[in-house]
Structures are given as structure tokens and as C-alpha cells.
Amino acid sequence: MQPMSAMTDKNYYEVLGVSQDATTEEIRRAFQKKARTLHPDVNKEPDAEERFKEVSEAYAVLSDDTKRRRYDAMRSGVPFAGSPSSGAPQSPFGGGYSGGFGGFPFGAGFGGFGTQTRRRTPAYNPQGGADVVYQMDLDAKTAAAGSRRGITYQRYVTCEVCHGSGSEEAEHAKVCPTCGGTGTIDVDLSSIFGGMGFGAMQVQCPECEGTGRVVADPCHACGGSGRVLSASEVVVDIPAGSHDGDTVRVPGMGNAGTNGGETGDLVVRVGVPAERLAPEAALGFQLVGFVLPFIAMGAFFNVLPSIAFIIVVPLVIGLFMVVRGGLAKHNGVWWRNAGTQVLAGLSNGFFIALFLTLLMSCSQSMGRVGPRGWIY
Template identity: 60%
Template sequence: MASMNDKDYYAILGVEKDASTEEIRKAFQTKARKLHPDVNKAPDAEERFKEVSEAYAVLSDPDKRKRYDAMRSGNPFAAAGGAGGSSPQGGYGYDPFGGSPFGWGPFGSGFGGAASRRRSRAYNPKAGADVIYELTVDAKTAAEGTRRGVTYQRYAPCGVCHGSGSVEADHPETCPTCGGAGHITVDTGLFGVMMMTCPECEGTGKVVADPCHACGGTGRTLSASEVVIDVPAGSHDGDEVRKPGMGNAGTNGSSAGDFVCRVCVPEERLTRRQAGGFNLVGFAVPFAVLGALTSTLASMSLIIVIPLVVGIYMVVRDGVRASGRWWRNAGVAVANGASNGLMLALFMVMMFSCTSGLGRAGYMGYRYW
């Protein structure tokens, strides 16, 4: 069997050496459909299918493709830190593809990123995500309530295929590349038999029969939408108004997310500095209580006074608010700081109890007279 150095993967896929990743992907899909053993009964179809799959596995990954090009040029270590370097990888038996030629790359979990944004025949119904929108109003408006119109961008159901991803067919069809398995196996020879996620159906085993030209088979397109939000009277900072089904549309006819409007009232919200200041104030409280109970306030003065002074300064610097919700948020921040201070205070009590229990014997077990 020919080694990787002897194989011209570009020629196998029928693409130029400067072909883009999308061109390589399309070339693989075209050849894979023609050479799949379930479709092509020629004696050499299976072998050619494996060869095409191997070529795609390498050229579709930028890092592996770079190393392959370097290896073909006669310098297999150029892509791994320079020729003639002292790297421990620079020797016989070094794998220029960093393990297997498939790795994660465009397969497996890799389809969560760029692949989901490109045109694909994969039939992969997934619920749409919520759209989060922050509406900033003053305290008076929040108390009285208001109605606002909002224009925003979201993935909406495709108007051509009505969200299915297919123009005419009512149901998806079995993937012709993997036969519905969701993966294909490749005998690379050098690395043995490898299994990789099918790049055509992206692991689902199904593809859209006739992909819509407007949405590329996903069933949704990016568009501008409008919604009217009614903020009820008596709202406060952090309250939410939800519009069901007005978020991002799902793929291939799946359910849509919601439009979530979060009310933001600056008068009721602590600044980051104020939240930190109230945390410091709360941190000092357990030590003050502990000092009072054990008559050790004097020895704990630093750990009490410094957080209190710094915390109060941080709070006052950004201005104290008269809002009841602001003070409620302040109380939450103090409680959070107090919980942290309490843990440290209890730890100090335990340490003091343990060391006191040693008595006159001291830490090393020696008795002094």
C-alpha cells in the first residue's frame, strides 16, 4: 500500500492545491456519493472510497493539511517547529499529523462551530435558542410600566421552505454517504481502520432530500424581526418579560426559542465596585462577632477595621441610592461576604482550639519545666 508521502490527496479529490475547505468538502461529497460501495458495484469502488475518505480527513483539517504539504515538500518537520530542530518529535517514527489523521478536526464535536454556519444537507433538528434583550428604564418608568417596540435580529423560519429545509420532499432521506449509520470507516493502512463522523449528514444518518436554496437546508434564515414588549407596572431590575416563540427558530422545523426582555433599572443595581465593597463589609462581620464573644476584639482589629473601611469607601464612592431594591441587593452582597468570612472565622477557632489543647507539651511533644 502506498504511503502518505506517495499519495497526492489533491489529485484524489480532484481539487487544486490552493482549494478552500468548502471546495474540498464539496469534492469529497461528490466523489463519496459515486464511490460508496452501496451505490457503486465496481471491484475497486470500495478501495477508492476509502482513499477519498482518507484524503478528505487530512485536507479538511488546516493543521493536518499544513503538515501534509510540508511532508510532501520534503521537509516533514517544517510544520512542527522548523527543520533540523531539536524537538523530541523530530525523528524517525514521528507522526506529522499529531496522532491519527482524523483527530477531532472537522469531525466529532467539531461540527458545533463553523460547520453549523455553512450550507449542509444534514438533517439535524435542534430547538432554537432564546434571544436575550436588555431594556434599560428609569425607576419611575419601571414603577409605572411601559410599552416598547423592539427591532432585533434572529434566525426566523425560512419563507421558501417554511422551516423544513426541503422545498418539495416532506421527509428526510437516508444519507447516501454513510448509509444512515452516521459515520464512515476508513482503512488508512498506516494508522489502521479509523471511524469518523460522516461529513455529509454530520452524524445524524439523514439528509435533506432537496435542500432549499434560500436557507441551505437548515430551515431558517437570519432576518430582522419586531416585537412589542409590555413592561408591567411595579417592575424591578432583573425582572423578565418573555415572548414565547419569538426567539431563534429551530433547524429543520424544530421548535423556536423565546424572546426574553430583561428589565434593567440602574437606580436599583449595584455597581461592581459597590458589590465588592458590601462583600468586604460582610466579611468583617463574623470576626467582629467572634471578637466580642471571645473578648479578642483588640487582637482582631486589623482583620475587622481594614475590610470595613475599604468596603465603605468603595460603596460611598459610587453613590448610595435611596431605592429599596438597591438596599435589598446590598443586603444580599453583605450576606455573601459574611458567609465567606464565617468560614475563615470558624477555621481560625478550630486552629486555636487545637493548638490550645497541646498545653505545656508544645507542638513537638517536649515538656518544659
């Protein structure tokens, strides 16, 4: 499973709504049209800023002849020879970005024009690996007694070919040829928005993902990420007295990080279905908890008859759902979970009940005051 370069994950031509043979002027006009409607200072929709960054990124690449040729080459698989005059960093090996022709070395086999293959130039971005969460369901008896179980699961492990660095032969990452190591590319908005006061802006470089570096010699096994997907086995000890929702953490058995980043943990989540509330029963307990503040405050302010309809209907429905969800013999954890749902419903109903009962109490008091302030 080889990751693609971030720069080739998106079709910039589709983002701007132009054809692949569009002229620079057509690209500029397409960006101008989209940018005017998507700029965050003009468009207040929640996703406007993200969409504006996307079209700006597309314009920054396609409006620059060198970046556009490189982008087209990366998408099509045709090698791109960087010109020394383009300002792109040159390889210390001489004659290319990473020791091959134009930074996209040919793979094994050069027997014909149709057999050329290339390696990606992914971002060099060391990041820690995520934890892997594994659900293990046990019956109540096994969970109470404890258990030792072997599990098999999939995770990313450190690549054995490049030892996690992402480069097969080179010792260090190289400067990104698209942004020159800055991690950003510039988009000039002055000609797009005219006198609206928008100047140049910077967007994250799509090739190096903002790090300023790319893998110098992408590994053929992992594609430059420094990790590969693999099956792993581990024996996990579930301690005695475990309950539904408990977790057991196995350090270092999660996903390996990218480009030598730290490895995450394996988190085994214990599940005991017998201790779980059915969704219907959980909602029922919440409804029961919801009406409790109405009962207490209605009695305190002496307006209970006036809000009886608010109490009876939810209470009857809630009790029906609790009974239907199962009231068979359960252990203390099940009842504790039930109590948690009741408290959740109570907290939701408290302020509504307080406001309503105060309002009704005030209304009744005002109704007993005559035109001269006498209380009848």
C-alpha cells in the first residue's frame, strides 16, 4: 500500500473547473471567479475558508509554468527534468532531484517505452503513529475471573527495507523542489480582487505538506512513508474484575509513525454485553430522569396539577421503554449505568423545569391581585 504524493491526490484542473490544456489566462479567470465568491471575508459559509484554500493551492501550482509541468508529470508518470534555471534545488548526486532522471527515477526494467515506472516523492513528515483500538467482548463470568487471549489485527509497522526513514539509500531528506524548503507557496490576489485590498497570501505546499522536505530516495516497499501495513499478533491479559468499557493498553503495539515517528499503542477495549443498556432502555431511563425535576419543583411551588401533562406523558413512555428494553436480572454495573442515564436526563430537565415552574407560579400570583392591589 504505497501512499501517493499529496500533490497528486487532488485534480487541480477539476478544482478550478478548467481543462488540462487550459491557458494561463483561462486558469487565472477561473480562479478569479471562484476566489471572489469563496474568500472568507466575502463568504461566511462554514466551509468557505477551506474551499478558498483549495482553489488558491490549485492556482498557485497551475499558474506557475514550472510547478504546472512538474504537477502534470507527477500525475501522468512521465519523468520531469528540472532545469537549473528554474530555481529548484539540485541533487548532490548531480543531474536530477534525487539521483534519477529529473527526480523520478526509473524502476527495475527498462526494456521498452511502456515499462517505465517511477517512485513517488512523498513529503518527509515524521509523525507519531495512532493507537489501534481493538474491541474484545467477554461474558460477565469471564470478565469477572480475568482472561488471557491472543489476538491478530492489522497495523502499520516499520518498513524493514528502509528501516522507517522512507529513503532506500539516501541518509537525509531533500529540500522540497516545489516550495524550495519554505513549506508554503505564494498566491498573488492583488490582480484577482483589484481594489478590494487583498494582497498576496501563502498556502501550504501540497507536495511536502508544509514540512519543506521530501523523501530523497523513496523506498520501493513503503513508497517513502517508512511504514507498511501488516498483520500482528499479541497476547493480552484481561485483569480480573473487568467491566464493560474498561481498557487494557499494550505500549508500542499500535501503528508505526511515518518517517521514523514514534509508534502508538494497542488499546484493547473490554466489552461485557450483559452490563450494557439496550439503547431503548437507556432512552427510557433518560426520560424518567427528565421528569423528576418537574415533579419536585411542581410540588415545591404548588403548581403540580398545572404541569401534570408534562410529567405523565414522558414518564409513561420512559417506563414503557425501560420495561421493553429488558428488566431481567442484572448486576450492579448495569444498574449503575441506568443511574447514569437517569442523571443525564435529570440534568437536561432541571433548568427547563425551573423556568417553567417559576413562570407558572408568578402567573398564578399575579392572577390573585385585584385592580387596586388587593389580594382576593
